[in-house]
Amino acid sequence: MESYVGYTLFKNGFPVSYGGSWVFGERANFGINIFESFRGAESGYTFCQLLRVFKNTFGVLFFEVEPYQFGLGNPEGITSGAFWFYYHYGFRPMDKALKKLAAFEKAKINKNKSYRTRKSILQQFTESSMVLKPSKKIPLSLPSVTNKITSMIETQFGGDRDVAINECTRLFEGQTKIRHPLNQDQQNILYEVALVSKALRITNSESLTLLAKMIDTKPIDLYGYQQLLLTFLKKVNN
Structure with missing residues (x-):
């Protein structure tokens, strides 16, 4: 019953990002890839605008990002620390223990700006999907x-x-x-x-x-x- 909604995002006529989402009611399994030339300061803005489109267009209130997006079978995701990109925009591990570990690591980062999470911990985070749920209510999956x-x-x-x-x-x-x-x-x-x-x-x-x-x-x-x-x-x- 779910629907796949793919997209390509353009800026000034040039492709900036592509990806897609499996949408089921108020839930979406979300994927994004921003071309390397456009990664950086505007990546977060691009990401948030895409989430906004899915929320306003399809009524999605619960976004899930699978572990591949931030490192499972994806070495670039580990090297770039993609987990923290999603974390910065409100995504949290579904697993309670990993959610607690992430909060502990984030406290270290806030205390010491030069601190970097070990690759082994980033790989540990890939044992769980990450979710963004503005409401406490969890939609039917x-x-x-x-x-x-x-x-x-x-x-x-x-x-x-x-x-x-x-x-x-x-x-x-x-x-x-x-x-x-x-x-x-x-x-x-x-x-x-x-x-x-x-x-x-x-x-x-x-x-x-x-x-x-x-x-x-x-x-x-x-x-x-x-x-x-x-x-x-x-x-x-x-």
Whole structure:
């Protein structure tokens, strides 16, 4: 149900940065690469503006950066101390122990400007993703939904995904007014929302209608689809 949103950022007609984000409701798994010629003082400004765009355009309130971005399997990320770039702009390790270690290291840096975090510690930080969450509320994650689908398939359909898809689709079509025929993209989304509906035990008509609308909307309108998904997830969380 997530959407990949890629981007290229230009300044005065020249590409400055590229990357993308997997967006799922109010959450986004965010990636950025700033071309070397443009790294420096404006990097932070560029980064913050991109976050602002994703927040204002897609309603993202929870940003996650995977360890590769700051060093896992990425020696340049360790050498450049990329962890501290994200830390400076509010990102913190998801792991509580690493979050505490980072705060300890930051206190050392604040006390002694010449202090540099050891590479071994920077590598240790890559054991956890970093997140930026302006609110204490943690939005529903995609894995939490897919785990429920997997559990449902195992317990109710003997682990047979094809049988689960067929049965959930039949049930969903009986609950909603799906117009046929569907193209391949629409059919794939029908399978997705049917599984979600069954796994999350969706029965109210308003939520079912939102899921049904996604079938036509997602293939052609990313922004419209995101609004449908945001509305649906808020109802699920309430």
